Amino acid sequence: MVSPILELTNINKSFGHVHANKNINLTINKGTIHGIIGENGAGKSTLMSIVFGLYQANSGTIKVNGKEINLRSPKDSIINGIGMVHQHFMLVENFTVLENIILGFEGELVFGKNLEKAKKDLKDLCDTYKLNIDLNSTISDLSVGFRQRVEILKSLYRGAEILILDEPTGVLTPQEVDELFKILRSLKEEGKTIVLITHKLIEIMDLTSEVSVMRQGEMVGHTKTENTNKEQLAEMMVGRSVLLRLDKSEVKAGGVLFSVKNLTVKDDLDVTRVKNVDLEIRSGEILGLAGVTGNGQTELLEALSGIRKVESGEIYLEGKKVSDSQNFLDPRELKDKGLAHVPEDRQRMGLVTDFKAYENLIFGYHDQQPFSKSSVLNHRDIISHSKKIMEEYDVRPQSPNLITSNFSGGNQQKIILSRELNENPKVLLVGQPTRGVDIGAIEFIHQRLIDMRDRGAAILLVSVELDEVLSLSDRIAVMFDGKIVGEKDNKNVTDRELGLLMAGVV
Amino acid sequence: MAPVDKSKIPWWVSNLIVPLVNLTLALLVSGLFIFIAGENPYEAVRLIIYGSFGYIEGFAYTLYYTTNFVFTGLAFAVAFHCRLFNIGGEGQAYIGGLGVFLVAINFSFLPVPIIWLLSIAGAVVFGAAWAFIPAYLQATRGSHVVITTIMFNFIAASLMVFLLVDVIRDTAQMGPHTVALPKEQWFPSFKDFAALLGIKIRYSPLNISFLLAIAASVFVWFLVWKTRWGYEMRAVGHNTQAAIYAGISPYKNIIIAMCISGGLAGLLGVNEILGVHHKIVAGFPAGYGFTGIAVALMGRNHPIGIFPAAFLFGILYQGGSEVTFDMPNITRYMFVAVQGVIILFSGALENLFRPQIESFFVNRLNIKASA
Numbered sequence: 001m002v003s004p005i006l007e008l009t010n011i012n013k014s015f016g017h018v019h020a021n022k023n024i025n026l027t028i029n030k031g032t033i034h035g036i037i038g039e040n041g042a043g044k045s046t047l048m049s050i051v052f053g054l055y056q057a058n059s060g061t062i063k064v065n066g067k068e069i070n071l072r073s074p075k076d077s078i079i080n081g082i083g084m085v086h087q088h089f090m091l092v093e094n095f096t097v098l099e100n101i102i103l104g105f106e107g108e109l110v111f112g113k114n115l116e117k118a119k120k121d122l123k124d125l126c127d128t129y130k131l132n133i134d135l136n137s138t139i140s141d142l143s144v145g146f147r148q149r150v151e152i153l154k155s156l157y158r159g160a161e162i163l164i165l166d167e168p169t170g171v172l173t174p175q176e177v178d179e180l181f182k183i184l185r186s187l188k189e190e191g192k193t194i195v196l197i198t199h200k201l202i203e204i205m206d207l208t209s210e211v212s213v214m215r216q217g218e219m220v221g222h223t224k225t226e227n228t229n230k231e232q233l234a235e236m237m238v239g240r241s242v243l244l245r246l247d248k249s250e251v252k253a254g255g256v257l258f259s260v261k262n263l264t265v266k267d268d269l270d271v272t273r274v275k276n277v278d279l280e281i282r283s284g285e286i287l288g289l290a291g292v293t294g295n296g297q298t299e300l301l302e303a304l305s306g307i308r309k310v311e312s313g314e315i316y317l318e319g320k321k322v323s324d325s326q327n328f329l330d331p332r333e334l335k336d337k338g339l340a341h342v343p344e345d346r347q348r349m350g351l352v353t354d355f356k357a358y359e360n361l362i363f364g365y366h367d368q369q370p371f372s373k374s375s376v377l378n379h380r381d382i383i384s385h386s387k388k389i390m391e392e393y394d395v396r397p398q399s400p401n402l403i404t405s406n407f408s409g410g411n412q413q414k415i416i417l418s419r420e421l422n423e424n425p426k427v428l429l430v431g432q433p434t435r436g437v438d439i440g441a442i443e444f445i446h447q448r449l450i451d452m453r454d455r456g457a458a459i460l461l462v463s464v465e466l467d468e469v470l471s472l473s474d475r476i477a478v479m480f481d482g483k484i485v486g487e488k489d490n491k492n493v494t495d496r497e498l499g500l501l502m503a504g505v506v
Numbered sequence: 507m508a509p510v511d512k513s514k515i516p517w518w519v520s521n522l523i524v525p526l527v528n529l530t531l532a533l534l535v536s537g538l539f540i541f542i543a544g545e546n547p548y549e550a551v552r553l554i555i556y557g558s559f560g561y562i563e564g565f566a567y568t569l570y571y572t573t574n575f576v577f578t579g580l581a582f583a584v585a586f587h588c589r590l591f592n593i594g595g596e597g598q599a600y601i602g603g604l605g606v607f608l609v610a611i612n613f614s615f616l617p618v619p620i621i622w623l624l625s626i627a628g629a630v631v632f633g634a635a636w637a638f639i640p641a642y643l644q645a646t647r648g649s650h651v652v653i654t655t656i657m658f659n660f661i662a663a664s665l666m667v668f669l670l671v672d673v674i675r676d677t678a679q680m681g682p683h684t685v686a687l688p689k690e691q692w693f694p695s696f697k698d699f700a701a702l703l704g705i706k707i708r709y710s711p712l713n714i715s716f717l718l719a720i721a722a723s724v725f726v727w728f729l730v731w732k733t734r735w736g737y738e739m740r741a742v743g744h745n746t747q748a749a750i751y752a753g754i755s756p757y758k759n760i761i762i763a764m765c766i767s768g769g770l771a772g773l774l775g776v777n778e779i780l781g782v783h784h785k786i787v788a789g790f791p792a793g794y795g796f797t798g799i800a801v802a803l804m805g806r807n808h809p810i811g812i813f814p815a816a817f818l819f820g821i822l823y824q825g826g827s828e829v830t831f832d833m834p835n836i837t838r839y840m841f842v843a844v845q846g847v848i849i850l851f852s853g854a855l856e857n858l859f860r861p862q863i864e865s866f867f868v869n870r871l872n873i874k875a876s877a
Contacts, residue, residue: 307750332753343751352745359737364752367734375734 004066005030005193006051006082006162011060013046020046022217024060028162028210033184033194035204035225038214038237042438044197047214048164051195052084053077064162083155084164089147091139098122098135101154118157125156129186145176152183156192163187164195169203173292174466174499181207199439201230202467213237237439248450251474254283256319257458258339258427263313265296265303272311273299275482281427281458286449288473288490289462292502296482297462298344301431304460305341306331317427335364340420344431344462350416351404358386358400361419393418394444410441421448428452431462446472466495466502478502519867521806524860525852529818531859532851536844543835550829550836557828558821564828566696566710571823573712573777575816576719578798580726581771583807585651587730588763589743594640594655595771596795597662598633602772604666605632606779607674607786610687618690626718626776633772634765636662641764645757651764659795670788682788693781713781715773719816722770723809729766739763771795800849803856819845 004027011024020043028034038044049055051062053071061068064080071077077084091100102118119135126133131149139147148168155163165184169177184194184207196208204211205225213221213236221236258281265274273296281287291297302308304315306322306329315323317337322329329337343349351360362371362382370381386400395407395414404412413433420428430449434442449472453459463469469476470490477487478501486501537547558568578595585592609628613621640654670682678685696712730736741749742759749756778790801819805811826841851858 305751306753330753331751335753341751348745349747349751352741352748354744355741363741363748364754366737366752372734377732377734377737379732 002029004028005064006195007063007066008047008051009061009063011047011050011062012058013043013050013055014058020217021050021057024214024219026212026219026222028193028195030193031188031191032210033188033196033208035196035198035208035211036214037198037201037204037211037233042214042237043217044214045166048084048166048195048197051077052082052164078158078160081159081161082164083158083160083162085148085151085155085166085168087166087168089151091147091150093140094138096136096138097133097142097150097153100139100150101135101157105158122153122157125153128190129156129183131183143176144171145173145179148172148180149183152187160192162193162195164197166197167199168196169198169200171293171464173502174495177203201233204233205230234439248472249454251285252454253285253474254456256280257283257317258460259316260304261314261316263300263303263315264311265299265308266311267299273482274303276313277479277482277484279460279477279484281460283426283456283458284453285474286453286459286461286472288469288476289460289479290466290469290476290498290502291462291464291479293464295479297431297479300479301341301344301429301460301462305339305343305429306334332364332367335423338423338426340423340425340428342416342420342428342430342433344435346409346412346416346435351412353403353405353412355404356401357390357395357404357407357415358382360404360415361386361389361400363419365419365423389418389422390415393448410437413437413445414441417445417448421452424455424457425452426457428457428459429462430459432464433461434463434465434468442468466498470495470498515864515868516871519864520860521811523867524856524863525804525806525811527859527863528851528856529848532844532848535847535851539840539843539847540836543840545833545835550833553829553832554821554825556825558825562700563708563710564824566707566712568817568820568824569696569716570710570712570777570782570820572813572816572820573716573719574774574794575798575801575819576723576813577773577777578771578794579801579805579812579816580722580809581767581769581795582799582802583805583809583812584726584730584739584770585763585767586802586807587736587743588739588759590641590644590760590763590767591652592637592640592655592764592767593652593796593799594637594658594768595774595798596791596793597655597659598636598768598771599774599791599795600659600662600666601636601775602629602633602769603775603779603786603790604669605629605772606775607684607687610691610780611685614688614691621691622693622780625780626773629772629775630769631772633775634769637764637768637771638761641761644764645760663789666786667788670786674786676785683783684785686785687780689784691780692784693776695781711782713777715777715781718773718776722773723813726770727809735762771798797845797849800845800853804848804852818848822848 006028008024008026011021013021024047036044046055050057053074053076056072062071063069069076069080092103098119101122102115122135125131131153133146133149133153139150142150152163168180172180187194196203198204208225211223211225211228211233212219213233215237260277260279263274263277264272267273277300279287289297299308303310310323310325310328312325314321317339322334322337347353352363366372366377370378372378383400387398390398390400393414395411395418404415407415417433433445433449437445449459461469461472473490475487476490476493476498477484478498479485480502488497540547540550557564559565578599581595581598582592605628606625609625610621613624636658640651640658643649643654644651667682670684674684676683676685693713693715696710697707700707730740738749738754739759739762741752741754742756746756774791774794779786783790797819801812801815805815822841822845826844830836830838830841
């Protein structure tokens with residue numbers, strides 16, 4: 001009854017010295033949801049890019065339905081019934097759903113019969129899989145969850161029998177995730193095969209029937225999902241057992257170190273993104289700010305760190321007003337007063353990726369002793385300082401002279417964290433500390449944040465990962481549409497409750 | 507072709523082999539031009555080398571041109587590290603020359619070495635001031651410096667013609683130039699030094715400004731890579747968002763970078779006024795400001811690259827005039843075209859063969875490493 005639809009044998013792929021895929025064997029059975037899990041850089045995306053024809057393997061064979069095929073481009077894959085939904089959607093924002101789907105498959109110069117047929121086919125597909133998409137709506141009006149469905153519909157319309165989803169839940173609310181999972185299940189019912197690439201164990205357990213684990217370019221295990229558990233999978237991924245729940249001491253919060261009163265902030269397009277927000281963070285506690293991306297967290301962090309002007313309201317540091325709409329301290333002055341900021345987007349804001357590692361390790365502190373004396377940089381001290389903190393924070397490789405873009409995402413994040421934490425700040429603002437970071441590094445970063453808290457720092461943690469907010473925070477505030485819609489003690493709150501708050505339902 | 511891991515490329519492949527390949531291609535294409543024009547390319551190359559190295563005055567001319575290209579190349583490079591495309595070197599040099607002359611003529615009562623220092627400062631201040639306006643507009647209004655600096659070249663040219671005709675012209679004659687500076691203020695020329703050593707050579711415009719060019723190169727290297735200013739300028743250039751995050755003001759750094767850039771371009775005026783003409787003549791920047799862009803691009807915006815690139819253009823300028831002198835079919839414009847081809851290959855088409863060359867070497871080195 002079980003017949004393999006996709007068989008990979010001895011796939012190898014190298015980029016220069018990096019052996020991204022080593023002798024990969026993988027069999028995916030028809031009509032299953034198959035999870036591929038692994039740390040960042042384990043080679044999951046490379047492998048799937050080979051299956052989708054974006055890369056060519058150095059060696060190995062790919063069989064679809066038992067027939068060996070040669071994939072030279074995504075077009076070959078589509079012909080063979082393989083579709084892929086990328087992490088970043090490939091949609092034209094100002095086109096309608098219909099226009100996006102037929103793009104490249106218009107079929108005729110003047111739209112007419114073909115278009116009508118396409119409309120009918122798409123409607124049928126939508127009904128079969130309960131996608132609930134209006135073909136005439138413009139992409140820019142759709143939420144992220146719907147855009148993802150458009151991508152799925154696009155693949156189905158092009159005849160995909162095997163659908164590869166690369167980290168599909170990264171940008172969704174818990175409710176949207178539920179919807180997506182329903183769709184994926186109904187796809188499976190109809191006999192489609194789904195390959196789910198993820199680093200979230202919970203999704204694997206929830207959705208898949210089989211799971212393959214990758215580690216450092218190798219396939220380290222295949223198993224039926226029912227025969228395994230989260231802890232076992234996590235151990236296979238990192239090659240050692242990890243603590244999924246942090247050892248965290250009881251909160252010993254002191255006085256209020258950082259507070260925000262009635263804060264309103266506008267974005268670059270003059271849209272009000274933060275609306276009358278009040279927050280208080282005490283010494284020795286972590287306040288988690290949960291919320292779906294784009295609900296004002298970014299603007300709030302930027303205002304708190306002095307990057308963005310405050311429209312109205314006040315910000316207080318140790319009881320002293322540091323910013324209001326008239327007077328505000330710039331990021332450097334706030335740093336001098338003991339406020340550190342790990343920005344949400346490390347490559348856009350936290351780092352100059354073309355700089356060498358040592359240049360980034362002093363970024364923002366470069367004008368302080370001993371890094372510079374009367375405007376001349378003191379390279380010897382900078383390098384020895386860099387070596388020291390790279391060792392302390394286990395940044396790999398430990399070469400201060402390497403260009404930052406050559407470090408992996410997790411190590412880039414460690415560069416920022418080591419820089420900001422090393423100053424022993426009183427208040428720490430952290431945005432998405434573990435976005436795109438592998439499990440080993442996540443654990444390390446979380447432990448460092450807890451250490452900071454235990455030393456009496458006031459920490460504001462902004463994260464779209466609910467798990468992260470739940471495991472780190474002492475109190476949790478939820479942001480929706482620029483407002484704080486709820487504040488809960490971590491002890492008596494469930495993901496369900498938070499999810500509803502994040503979606504603006506209550 | 508799979509992209510090559512950038513970190514695996516040895517520095518000498520990117521910084522030596524690639525420019526050399528581009529240069530060779532440019533010279534091959536140029537040779538073709540000369541062949542089509544009905545002259546022998548080998549002979550032309552021989553004449554270029556003879557003209558620029560073959561006799562002492564020729565070599566001195568080569569170094570004189572090099573001096574000017576170093577100034578304008580460095581000027582472009584400094585702004586470029588802050589990702590500002592300052593193509594106003596021509597105008598900034600012109601106004602810088604005005605600064606040199608005004609200082610020298612007004613402070614002629616001071617001892618000569620002091621006049622020199624003040625004149626150099628005058629060149630820097632005037633050049634910087636001319637760059638300041640586009641910089642200010644870029645920093646506060648977002649008016650793109652490419653547009654404003656090129657317009658400021660025209661404004662500078664018109665302003666100087668106005669001044670040279672109506673305000674500071676030497677009224678004893680009709681040409682658009684000023685009176686000459688007193689002879690004792692002139693920079694010692696290469697000929698003077700040779701004479702001190704008892705060697706008698708003919709005139710060449712090479713003078714001690716060449717040393718100033720070396721000093722300027724060292725200054726730029728130190729500024730960009732060894733100081734906080736350079737660090738902040740580069741941060742703004744590479745990632746403005748990140749710079750703001752780190753408390754580095756893009757506004758301030760755009761203005762600083764442009765002013766330093768303009769000041770360096772102004773130094774061309776020192777070479778031309780104190781060293782060569784000893785007065786302001788209309789149009790003395792003669793396109794050096796523009797060629798400086800190519801010099802900087804070819805030299806990868808690093809003084810160590812700019813110096814040889816400037817030298818190469820010096821050879822072309824000097825050797826080229828030798829060729830046009832000896833080969834009737836080759837006009838002066840032919841050599842402008844040759845320069846154009848070099849700029850095309852080492853500037854605009856810089857990355858044409860880069861991936862192939864880099865992956866070739868990376869693969870070779872891999873084979874060697876695994877063998």
